[in-house]
Amino acid sequence: MSLLQISNGMLYASFVLYLIATAFFGATIKRKKSTKKGFSEKIAVALTIIGFLAQLTYFITRWVASGHAPVSNMFEFVTAFGMAMVLAFIILYFMYRLTALGLFALPVALTVTGYASMFPSDVAPLVPSLQSHWLTIHVITVAISIGILSISFIAGLIYLVKFVDQSSRTKRTTWLEIVLFTLFVFIGFIIVSVSFNITGYEAKFQYIDGTREVTTVYEMPPIVKPHEGKALTSDVMKPWFEAPSWMLGKDAGRKFNTLIWSFLAGGLIYLIVRLIGRKRVGALLQPMLKKVNLDLVDEISYRAVAIGFPLFTLGGLIFAAIWAQIAWDRFWGWDPKEVWALITWFFYAAYLHLRLSRGWHGEKSAWLSIIGFAIIMFNLVGVNLLLAGLHSYA
Amino acid sequence: MDKIKCECGHVNPEGTVLCEACGKPIEGNQHIDGNDKKTLLNMRYEGSARRSKTYTNSIVDKIWSFFSSVKVGVWLIVIALIASALGTIYPQAEYIPPEAVSRDPAVFYEATYGITGKIYYQLGLHELYGSWWYMILLALIGVSLVICSLDRYIPLRRALKIQKPKRHETFIKRQRFFSETEHVTTDEIHSVKEKLQQQRYKITEENGHILAEKGRFSRWGPYVNHIGLIIILIAALLRQTPLLFLDEYVWVREGEQTVIPGTDGEYYIENKKFIFETYSEEDGEIYKEALEKQEAMVPKNYQTNAVIYKKKGETVAGADPELEVVKEAEIRMNEPAKIGNGFTLYQAGYQLNEFHTMSFKVHRTDDQNEKALGTFTVDMNNPKHEYELDNGLTVKIDQYYPEYELDDGEPRSISKFPRNPAFVFLIYPPNETKPEVSFVGIGKNIDPTNENEYKLGIVDFDMRHVSGLTVRKDYTLPIFILGALIFMIGVIQGMYWQHRRIWIHPKGNGVLLAAHTNKNWHALKQNIEKAIANTSIKIVEDQQELDKDVSKRGGES
């Protein structure tokens, strides 16, 4: 077995371990008897730690096998992000011993890792601009910091699920459902990707990117074709419409098509859950959090920002600037990715100021933590889809 | 000025909300921090007298109050955030891709993105980050930072320095964490003190009143980090001056030597060789799959082997300067070369396979063997006007297109780099004044009249690479680094430590226990639980739990 195979096996193992751990975290909430509860809690935490160690082994072996830190493409980076989220959960768990955090953090980390595995996972050599230790330091610090900031989101979400009154439909319940629905979309994405991958679906299109003619391969039936694209594969589904011209970025049409499929699949799962549960998803989750103390969750959410913000400053801005100075001869270039890192930083600074000076605790703070996570995810997913196309380093 | 004397004897400055020494609310000033409406005291700046809240009449006072408000600060940050986001909708002018319809912003945005692109351009969003109003926004943040910090730092420092262990009972009772125990023995108090010390609290005492405090220095974190931010803003301003910052670009062809721009003719660079490497199978089995999927070659290294020269002594006008070697450098991407005097060279671009020279021969059009009547060599970067051949033929260059392209039937050059050279030659046979016209390029040889007696052919050519290097001098970097360092120290100081205080206030046979922290109340509670373990002292109650306030629950929107 090659080192790379071991590495991939470890990643797979960690995925399964997190899945089982989630189930045990679930048990800690339902059981009434305290001894049994303590037992499942121990198992859940142990499984999480073993899973994390497995994932760490994936990381290290892949590093050794490929000769460079495994944070050089979307697959590797998003995997590292999911791993950092688990690490952050473990740290905050030992600070506050809140099991409900695991019940929410692990599924989100699993979704993120699943999302990562949809990107090509080949070990690719580094182009010259990426051959820098500073880049490695920068990206790893960013992954850890956004992992921690995500726990702020998880805690904020727990806060809202418990806090928002589900007895009637309000603006709050609607927004909360939208947040939860987004998680379903990610799961939908993973499910459709895996399904069409198994069937080996392919449809090729040709379109104009700038002045060049390029081909793009759809791995899902084309609901939307690239802007002014021509089908190269016959006997596939006829696209319903065409991607708008303002969608920039490489393969915008294909990504947009994937997005539509993800919404369809996510929406379907969501509908099924609602039909079976006969309640809003928020209302279904609420009873699980009966014993959760809102004050504690609020503090965890804030603590995660307090820990994550300095790290993000260091990794996302300072280390990034050092690398950019060495590689690109300027430490700051107003490239969309950079600007969105700055926006993230501004946002969390505003969060801290609002909390400290304007007393935005509890609910307001929780909504903010969700917006913060949305900004982070936008920089990870949205910038590539909608804005970039200029800079190769993603 | 109206100083206020508290019953504890301490004289407080005007505008004080809570006595600096004992914490007793000062009557008549409670509206300032909103204490009159609440059971709990607002502890944010220890109830100290802040200029912004005390003097509000003159214009200066009003401006001061405006900028010292965190609300204004947050608005400025949020506006900067939204503005920054707007600038990412379409690429900034400097990122207009070379293959775009036009690199002129006035054309590019409308042509590429339609009406929204036009609006984007007209609003100036294509150069947002260098625009005057973005600068002003950053400057306002700077002003706000300075004023805000001064407004709070000085009174806060006073209040924390002057505070006494003995606090007024009202102060104690109106803390968020509070408990009252009727009977407590001196042994128990002693044990609490000891356990607090074990947790690294600093204890001060006054007549049986105890103050346990730790992490006070973390209170200065925000002020330290704001100083860092101000330094960064100042560095950004200084960077606008050419004295401290220089940015130039130079192209050097292999085998050529040229002056480095921006150095006032001090430094020269010679490009010995430009190396461009791509990944291949030899780089390892492991990359195989990834490489196979790529359509193009994956670059592995860009490198210029350069020699840097420095001018020696004074140059005589007209004469070539005398040069001495400073260093030989291998300049790679991610490995810039420092050449002295604050200059750094970065590998930034390249042109592969530019034509260096091209040799032509002339033969008779009807000669099957194309026997050369004469040959000449053109230096692509320095073509001569006229070439005299051995047998009396003269060839003149009428037109030279370094990078030839046919644009609507009109020949033109799309750049000045000889990547696809083409020529219009005039051939003068011996003793003739009327030339024959020939068009020659790569794979093209056109005789417009079809009557030419002589024909040109390419016999040889020589190619070379060109290296593009950025020349940088940036004396603002140390200032940025200093600012970033101070910011990091301040932010860690404020975030990873907390200022915690526990007061033990004797009352009758028992004690009142109160505690305050600027963040992380659960952790403080854990400290107290540890300290009072095995004593009869009651654990503090959180007088402000979020749960308790059911009325705040998010029912209606």
Ligand code: HEM
């Ligand atoms: C617009 C101008 C700004 C003003 C008026 C301002 C004001 C303040 C004030 C009054 C505090 C609280 C001090 C205290 O209560 O002890 C504070 C804390 C802080 N400020 Fe600023 N600030 C500004 C800009 C910024 C910016 C741009 C950043 C960085 C992105 C920043 C980062 C921080 C941090 C990290 C804290 C500590 C927060 C905490 O301890 O929770 N500030 N700022």
